[in-house]
Amino acid sequence: MEELNLSSIQKLYSILIIIALSLMVIIFLGLSWGFPLQMVIFGDIACFGFAFIMTIILLISTFTDDHK
Secondary structure: OOOOOOOHHHHHHHHHHHHHHHHHHHHHHOOOOOOOHHHHHHHHHHHHHHHHHHHHHHHHHHHOOOOO
16 A cells, blocks of 8 residues: 655645644534634634635645655
């Protein structure tokens, strides 16, 4: 099985995706801490959108990687 070697920018994209999804869970838990529903919805949509866009960028950069 071939090992996947990511460049430093691809590793950074992966870390940012994990941070965004973790932040999304923390914001969602904010409902139980008394955060307003509108703030939780807006924050979750923003985090999900960021993670989605970064995932697309990561996939494109992985498939178009020229230095292999």
